[in-house]
Amino acid sequence: MDLTLILGPMKSGKSFDLISYFAPLKYTDIPHILYQSARNVRDEHISSRNGVIIEAKKVNTLADTLDQDFAVVGVDEIHMFDPKDVAVVAELLNRGVKVVAAGLDIDYKGNMFDIVKGLLELGPKEVKYKRAVCELCRQPVAVYSQVFNKGVPLTGGMPPVIPDDGTFTYQPVCRNCFVT
Numbered sequence: 001m002d003l004t005l006i007l008g009p010m011k012s013g014k015s016f017d018l019i020s021y022f023a024p025l026k027y028t029d030i031p032h033i034l035y036q037s038a039r040n041v042r043d044e045h046i047s048s049r050n051g052v053i054i055e056a057k058k059v060n061t062l063a064d065t066l067d068q069d070f071a072v073v074g075v076d077e078i079h080m081f082d083p084k085d086v087a088v089v090a091e092l093l094n095r096g097v098k099v100v101a102a103g104l105d106i107d108y109k110g111n112m113f114d115i116v117k118g119l120l121e122l123g124p125k126e127v128k129y130k131r132a133v134c135e136l137c138r139q140p141v142a143v144y145s146q147v148f149n150k151g152v153p154l155t156g157g158m159p160p161v162i163p164d165d166g167t168f169t170y171q172p173v174c175r176n177c178f179v180t
């Protein structure tokens with residue numbers, strides 16, 4: 001049917017928007033499912049920072065959806081999926097499935113994720129661009145997600161394994177505060 005994208009930096013309320021869309025569906029007969037990337041090892045559900053939680057299935061690819069008969073397919077953290085899944089979304093749309101995907105649009109270097117670019121090229125019906133509060137200047141205009149290495153903006157490559165010891169932190173920042 002049609003594609004809705006919910007894009008923006010971290011802490012911009014993307015998951016909350018996705019949950020708001022999907023929560024009422026469980027009271028309907030509409031077959032639907034919500035996915036998140038198996039690369040997200042944090043949790044078994046999608047949670048919003050204001051405390052709302054919804055069940056989501058962890059997958060490595062969206063390809064399995066093609067074997068099933070959902071009317072609505074949701075995806076959280078779409079940027080964690082392989083760009084090859086754009087073809088899966090295109091097929092779902094051709095079949096009349098409604099697809100709602102949320103995630104970061106831009107990586108920590110300021111470049112658009114390939115899968116997001118591919119989805120935009122499908123011609124979504126609606127794109128919601130979310131903003132977060134910049135954690136440096138406190139203005140509600142953050143569009144980037146900056147990575148800091150011990151407080152210093154990371155501009156080079158990321159290490160292959162990201163230590164979970166607080167060395168690297170992530171913050172939404174605005175265009176003025178973003179360091180490339």
Ligand SMILES: [Zn+2]
Pocket residue numbers: 134135136137138139173174175176177178
């Ligand atoms: Zn700022």
